Amino acid sequence: MSSMTSVKRMRTSIKAQYNVSIGIRLIIALLLIVFSIFPILWVVSASLNPTGSLATQKLIPDNPGLENFRILMTSGQFPFWRWFGNSLKIATITSVLSLSITTIAGYAFSRFRFRGRQTMLKLILLIQVFPALLALVATFLMISQLGDVLPAIGLNTHASLILVYLGGAMGINIWLMKGFLDTIPRDIDESAMVEGATDWQIFTRLILPLLRPILIVISILNYIGTYGEFILARVLLKSSEQYTLMVGLQVFAGAQFNQRWGVFAAGALIGALPIMIIYLALQDQIVGGLTQGAVKE
Amino acid sequence: MPDRASPQTPKTKATSARASSSTITLPHLVRLAILIAMDASAVWILNRFFSLGYYPLAAATLLILIFVNIILLHRETYPIRWMLVGLVLMAMFTIYPIIFTTWVSFTNYGEGHLITKEQAIEQILKEKYLPETGKAYTWTAFKSPEGDYVLWLQNVDGDGFLAAPGESLTQPQPGESGVGEFDSKGIPETIEGYKRLNAILAATDQNLTQIQFGEIANSIQIRSPKEASELLPLYNYDLGQDAMISQETGAIYRNIRGTFSSQDGTQLRPGFVASIQFANFREFFVSPALRGPLLRIITWNFAFALFSLLLNFALGLAIAILFNDQNFPLKKLIRSLLIVPYTVPALLTILIWRGMLNPELGVISRGLENLFGWSPSWFTDQWWAKVAVLLINLWLSYPYFMLICSGALQSISQDYYAAAQVDGANIWQQFWQITLPLLLVAVGPLLIASFVFNFNNFNLIYIFNAGGPPMAGTPTPAGHTDILISYVYNLAFTASRGVNYGFAAAITIVIFFIVGAITLFQFRYTNMWEEVSENV
Numbered sequence: 001m002s003s004m005t006s007v008k009r010m011r012t013s014i015k016a017q018y019n020v021s022i023g024i025r026l027i028i029a030l031l032l033i034v035f036s037i038f039p040i041l042w043v044v045s046a047s048l049n050p051t052g053s054l055a056t057q058k059l060i061p062d063n064p065g066l067e068n069f070r071i072l073m074t075s076g077q078f079p080f081w082r083w084f085g086n087s088l089k090i091a092t093i094t095s096v097l098s099l100s101i102t103t104i105a106g107y108a109f110s111r112f113r114f115r116g117r118q119t120m121l122k123l124i125l126l127i128q129v130f131p132a133l134l135a136l137v138a139t140f141l142m143i144s145q146l147g148d149v150l151p152a153i154g155l156n157t158h159a160s161l162i163l164v165y166l167g168g169a170m171g172i173n174i175w176l177m178k179g180f181l182d183t184i185p186r187d188i189d190e191s192a193m194v195e196g197a198t199d200w201q202i203f204t205r206l207i208l209p210l211l212r213p214i215l216i217v218i219s220i221l222n223y224i225g226t227y228g229e230f231i232l233a234r235v236l237l238k239s240s241e242q243y244t245l246m247v248g249l250q251v252f253a254g255a256q257f258n259q260r261w262g263v264f265a266a267g268a269l270i271g272a273l274p275i276m277i278i279y280l281a282l283q284d285q286i287v288g289g290l291t292q293g294a295v296k297e
Numbered sequence: 298m299p300d301r302a303s304p305q306t307p308k309t310k311a312t313s314a315r316a317s318s319s320t321i322t323l324p325h326l327v328r329l330a331i332l333i334a335m336d337a338s339a340v341w342i343l344n345r346f347f348s349l350g351y352y353p354l355a356a357a358t359l360l361i362l363i364f365v366n367i368i369l370l371h372r373e374t375y376p377i378r379w380m381l382v383g384l385v386l387m388a389m390f391t392i393y394p395i396i397f398t399t400w401v402s403f404t405n406y407g408e409g410h411l412i413t414k415e416q417a418i419e420q421i422l423k424e425k426y427l428p429e430t431g432k433a434y435t436w437t438a439f440k441s442p443e444g445d446y447v448l449w450l451q452n453v454d455g456d457g458f459l460a461a462p463g464e465s466l467t468q469p470q471p472g473e474s475g476v477g478e479f480d481s482k483g484i485p486e487t488i489e490g491y492k493r494l495n496a497i498l499a500a501t502d503q504n505l506t507q508i509q510f511g512e513i514a515n516s517i518q519i520r521s522p523k524e525a526s527e528l529l530p531l532y533n534y535d536l537g538q539d540a541m542i543s544q545e546t547g548a549i550y551r552n553i554r555g556t557f558s559s560q561d562g563t564q565l566r567p568g569f570v571a572s573i574q575f576a577n578f579r580e581f582f583v584s585p586a587l588r589g590p591l592l593r594i595i596t597w598n599f600a601f602a603l604f605s606l607l608l609n610f611a612l613g614l615a616i617a618i619l620f621n622d623q624n625f626p627l628k629k630l631i632r633s634l635l636i637v638p639y640t641v642p643a644l645l646t647i648l649i650w651r652g653m654l655n656p657e658l659g660v661i662s663r664g665l666e667n668l669f670g671w672s673p674s675w676f677t678d679q680w681w682a683k684v685a686v687l688l689i690n691l692w693l694s695y696p697y698f699m700l701i702c703s704g705a706l707q708s709i710s711q712d713y714y715a716a717a718q719v720d721g722a723n724i725w726q727q728f729w730q731i732t733l734p735l736l737l738v739a740v741g742p743l744l745i746a747s748f749v750f751n752f753n754n755f756n757l758i759y760i761f762n763a764g765g766p767p768m769a770g771t772p773t774p775a776g777h778t779d780i781l782i783s784y785v786y787n788l789a790f791t792a793s794r795g796v797n798y799g800f801a802a803a804i805t806i807v808i809f810f811i812v813g814a815i816t817l818f819q820f821r822y823t824n825m826w827e828e829v830s831e832n833v
Contacts (some may be wrong), residue, residue: 022626025619029627032616033634035692039649040637042660046652053658105380112376127391129816131753133782134805135394137789137798138401142394145354149345167390170383228642230756235790246644250760253648261652268649272641279640280633 046265053259068266080267082241083248086158087227088274090244094162095222098169102218103211105170106177107203111189121175128172133231139164140235156238164236165226173218180214181207217285224275245271332369336362350413353400357393361385402802403572405555410568410799414555417569418534418541421557425528426545427518434458434517436525437484438499439491447491448510449484450517450525457483460510460517496522532565541565577803590768590775591784597683598780602752605690606744612691613698614736618728621706639696647760650689677766679777686778690757694747705739706732745819749812758783773797781808 042059047068049061072080109121132139140155143164147154153163184207192202233244243251249271253264279286339362346355368374368381377384404410412420434450448460458466459474469476475489487493499505500522509516509528520526532541532550541550541557550557550564555571558564580587616635620628638646653659654675657666665672673681713731722730737744758764764776764783774787781804789801 026626028619029631029635033631036635036637036696039646039653039692040641042653043649059660101380101383101386105383108376108379112379114374114376117376124387127387127395129813130395130809131749131812132391133753133755134785134808135391135398136786137801137805138394138397139390140789141401141798142354142390142397145346145349145351148349148351149342163386164390166386168387170380170387170391224642228644230644230760231786246642249648250644253651257652258655258658264648264652268645272645275642276637276640279636283633283636 043265043268046262047269049262051262053261068262069270071263072266072270075263078248078252079241080245080248080270083243083245084271086243087245087271090158090162090165090233091223091227094165094226095219097162097166098173098222099215099219101166101169102173102177103208103215104203106174106181107207109174109178110181111186111199121178124170124174125172132168136231136235139232143236155236156242158237158242161233161236161244164232165229173222176218177211177214180211184210213285216282220278220282220286224278227275328369332366336366350416352413353397354393357389357396361388364388398802398805401798402577402806403574404570404799405568405573405576406570406799406802407797409566410555410570412567412569414569414571417567420567421532421541421565422530422534424531425516426531427520427526428529428545429520433520433524433526435523436519438494438502438505439488440494440502441491444504445491446505446508446510447488448517448519448525449488451483455483457485459488462508462510463513465512466517573799577800578807580800581803581807586772590771590773593768593777594775594779594781594784597778598752601683601686601754601778601780602748604687605694605751605754606748608687608691609694609747610698610702610744612695613700614702616695616699617702617706618732621703635699636696638692639694639700643693643756644760646693647689647757650685650692651761654685676762679766682762682766682778686757686761689761690751690754693757697747701740701743702736705736708739709735742819745815749815752780752812752815753782753808754780755782755786759786 045059045061048064048066049058050063050065050067051061072078109117143153143160144155146160147157151157153160188206189202192206197205228246229244230246230250233247234250237243237247240248240251245267249264249267252260252267257264339358343355343358343362346352346358365381365385368377434452436451437449439447439449446462450458450460450466452458456468457479459469459476460466467474471478471485476485477487477489478485480486485493494502506519509518510525511517511527516528517525518528529544531545532543534540535542538549539552542548543550548559548563550559552571554573554576556564556568581591620631622628625631653661656662656672656674656676662672662675673684675681675685709732713735714727717727717731758778758780762776762778764779764787766777768775768777774791775784779787785801785804785808788797788804790796
């Protein structure tokens with residue numbers, strides 16, 4: 001920005017002014033940070049507040065303790081661990097399967113030339129225009145009909161939810177994957193082919209190891225997206241023991257929210273933790289993935 | 298299952314394609330066996346779909362099955378096999394729901410109209426009535442100590458029949474089935490396990506007239522103290538008129554939009570799924586009862602998406618510009634702390650904000666109360682509810698804009714600013730003339746995507762206040778912060794007066810056209826389509 005440029009030009013004379021500018025910006029940063037993390041701090045405080053209700057909460061609780069966590073773990077009415085486990089299971093299975101589908105299909109789009117290839121790539125892009133959320137009613141009806149014939153993938157099953165999530169695997173990620181694959185020189189494939197390797201061998205032994213960075217980004221974004229998904233899970237899962245964490249906590253917060261605030265805060269904190277850790281640990285990769293296409297190098 | 302078989306196929310095919318292809322090898326046979334097994338189970342599933350009347354689902358399954366067979370049997374389609382699983386899942390769980398939504402939007406699918414016409418006719422034809430005249434029996438009732446009843450029926454010729462509820466009539470002789478000796482009228486004196494009721498007891502028995510005796514198809518009910526009669530079907534379906542004709546009253550119930558209705562407005566239940574052409578869309582655009590709330594919902598929908606975008610982008614950009622400095626102290630730490638809102642699953646943060654904004658009890662309301670002696674009613678006042686939603690969305694989304702803007706800022710060459718300074722441009726001019734236009738080129742598509750996302754930001758609206766506060770006097774439930782998609786959700790899943798999938802689907806299609814138009818504009822504007830064509 002302009003202030004920065006001018007600083008570069010007149011470095012010595014305006015050194016003092018620059019320091020003032022830094023100071024002001026640090027103060028602004030501090031205010032923004034307060035805005036950003038206050039809700040999180042507030043939840044941490046709520047979870048440690050033994051009185052457990054919204055009305056009696058202070059930022060620094062009087063007798064901090066783990067009472068809320070204890071209630072959360074032992075409550076028979078709200079199987080928190082079950083929900084947490086369901087969420088982890090569904091997110092893991094979905095992201096692994098989705099990644100396999102995306103990678104294998106991306107490889108075919110990048111390496112093979114076949115009729116209808118362009119059309120299919122464009123079609124995949126076009127389908128993204130129709131937000132999955134809009135087909136919610138139809139998805140619900142379809143799953144309930146499927147369940148009449150095959151109860152294993154009917155309503156209230158995790159399998160149905162995973163299948164619906166996987167329906168989106170041939171999505172925009174195919175483009176990301178294909179773009180990355182296109183940057184890997186084809187010489188590698190061709191020399192292996194001369195040696196008599198099959199396509200599958202080339203893909204698994206040669207190409208796959210080179211894909212590591214993009215595999216990490218796609219699977220993490222997928223995992224986070226699935227873990228936090230709410231509405232499909234809300235519509236397809238009916239009974240409490242099948243809920244994902246997001247659905248469970250939303251239902252839990254639905255009734256007597258004021259009294260349950262402390263326990264909810266403890267649950268929200270545990271629920272948010274895996275994703276926060278992933279984000280903060282892999283910040284750079286994720287930011288790179290998010291801004292893909294925004295910045296053209 | 299089709300998706301189980303295919304992951305192995307690319308490998309086998311790859312090997313065999315390279316080997317001489319005319320010989321039939323073991324992998325070939327294995328693949329063929331898998332394919333046959335898969336087809337067989339798919340045909341069984343198809344058959345079930347058909348018998349249940351799930352025709353659209355059956356058609357989709359059939360098409361997918363044919364596609365899978367073509368792909369697996371033809372050599373030229375080898376590359377497609379690599380993506381077959383993904384394509385099948387996409388067809389089933391992404392494309393089919395889109396097509397199905399379109400179909401539903403032209404029907405009356407919803408409460409009271411959930412089954413096919415054949416099923417509805419079948420159910421209606423099962424209804425029986427007790428004719429006042431016609432084939433009749435005289436009857437004598439027997440009652441067991443447990444309170445079960447059987448009837449001894451005699452037709453005009455004097456033949457006797459034993460009738461128990463749910464069982465077919467029998468014609469036992471004395472000594473058979475526990476039937477005792479006949480009296481002078483041909484009625485058994487005793488039936489084992491039952492006690493014969495005398496005429497007065499039978500005539501005053503409250504239960505007796507309610508029971509249907511005999512098989513369900515030809516059941517018999519007591520019509521008067523003297524007579525019992527066979528029940529007759531109440532309705533007769535007239536194919537030519539497409540109408541149900543009541544045998545009791547002669548009334549004609551014509552098929553009007555999936556319900557058999559008589560002229561005085563009486564309707565037969567159940568109704569069935571029927572095409573109603575553009576009625577749902579017409580209702581959406583012209584229904585006076587809906588126009589008020591819908592217009593407000595649409596206006597707010599656009600306003601919400603636009604204001605969200607502007608606010609979030611402005612704050613994100615401001616932060617990005619402020620800290621766009623390689624030497625800024627603690628840069629990494631500040632960024633990590635600022636993206637914290639982005640790292641918490643949105644659903645949880647929305648619920649957290651709901652707690653914090655709680656009037657009287659929440660920390661923000663209490664804080665404002667202490668400072669100014671007043672706090673807004675975030676949940677019950679429509680304008681403050683809208684402010685709250687925008688505020689939460691700002692908190693949720695500005696880190697994203699901060700990240701993409703700081704990325705884009707670094708790609709703007711410093712030469713532009715140097716040249717601008719030579720020309721004497723001030724900081725504001727530089728921002729409006731250089732930074733913003735160049736930035737918009739880079740992040741434009743993401744801004745449009747974000748607008749589309751917020752246009753359908755169901756989670757925020759639904760979880761914060763379920764679209765509330767409610768609007769007064771609307772025909773279907775609607776709230777002041779409702780956007781189209783949350784309104785659709787209410788229609789389809791929570792409407793107290795019965796779900797209306799057809800109308801919900803029609804609104805969905807309208808949303809799709811809005812979103813589609815915006816996206817098309819994006820493709821045009823950014824030449825994305827051409828780029829796509831060049832890249833593939």
